[in-house]
Amino acid sequence: MSRPILVINCGSSSIKFALVPEHVAAHQVRRSGLAENLGTPEALLNITTEDGKKTSVAIPHADHQAALTEILKRLGDELPIAIGHRVVHGGEKFTHAVQIDESVLKVIRETTPLAPLHNPANLQGIDATLKLFADLPQVAVFDTAFHQTMPPQAFRYALPEDLYSKHHIRRYGFHGTSHAYVTQHTDQLVGGDNNGWISAHLGNGCSTCAVWQGKSMDTSMGLTPLEGLVMGTRSGNVDPSLHIHLTRTLGWSLEEIDQILNKKSGLLGLSGLSNDMRTLTEAAADGHRGAELAIDVFCYRLAQSLAAMSCALPVFTGIIFTGGIGENAAVIRAKTLALLPHFGLYLDADKNQKMIRGAEGRIDQGANDTELGINAYLGRQIWVIPTDEEGQIARETRSVLGL
């Protein structure tokens, strides 16, 4: 059997490590780890061992290298053949995954100001594995690459031409690995080659994406992962004059405003309680006003974005929910779809309630028709598909290296 790929998926608030053997989905992988809050006094690795036992290992003062070393101790003989890194921003240069060398590292460093929550941590991960596995090939899989098929009407801002041609100011889009995986996977489940999907990746970062015939046509994130939807701690869209207004009226510096929009806004800012949707849905059920407001704004803005994405599709087959919120929060799916009564999205309330914790399937009222082999349903399809960024990164890593 061929040796596995070690995948490092570093997001804004957690780092997922997975060892992905060939032909196996990452969520079936036996040994994987999740390191949370790296760089803070303690990281937690959740490790599922071969016999299915789950252990949690706390590593004081952990960084990538400490977390990786801890994982390596548990690898035994199953050494990886290559390493695949999630890299969030690859600018316009990368339309596909690439093997990492000095010139690739230079571009990743140059794009760091555009993804300040992500690229520095991605670079730390690469640095750690270059030290630990100097002999192994390493591949960067970019969030931005999948969106390089967007047409100019979707990726250009209405700004002077020079800002694009000389300074690369444009919409890039992120979560490409996730949007690519869930739409390709749903295409396989549905069949046909002319499907148009809107996928909603709702994790700590959130984005929507219009995908037609396997290509990204538009997405809600822009130059940076701050544009678009309400997220855990990120504001999403605000009036572009907000920076100047806050500077003039409150004297805030650009750094302070950047911190507030990226780290103190979104669900956390609106609720005054938490950035975690689980906490908010429980608090809202108990009548917490801030949690209710945060959920209302989150769902309204998500519904608006789904409607907007439909403009990018010649064919609108259906919607796909993914990411921690999209895969688990039935109440958020129902509330959002109820705001789109003109789109032929008929939710099956019972199927919606049951589609949680890694389950995959259709939750619209036409799902039963398909099971019976009849096709009387005139509405659009609604799917819940657990994302598999790690599996997709492993496949792209093998493909780049010809493994």
Ligand SMILES: Nc1ncnc2c1ncn2[C@@H]1O[C@H](COP(=O)(O)OP(=O)(O)O)[C@@H](O)[C@H]1O
């Ligand atoms: N059962 C659940 N109900 C509601 N929200 C959930 C549930 N499980 C996870 N979530 C939410 O998913 C989000 C994290 O999503 P995830 O995709 O794991 O994040 P990341 O972007 O860090 O990969 C958090 O807001 C979390 O509260």
Ligand SMILES: CC(=O)OP(=O)(O)O
């Ligand atoms: C790009 C982005 O927002 O990623 P994450 O959701 O993993 O923070």
Ligand SMILES: [Mg+2]
């Ligand atoms: Mg994520």
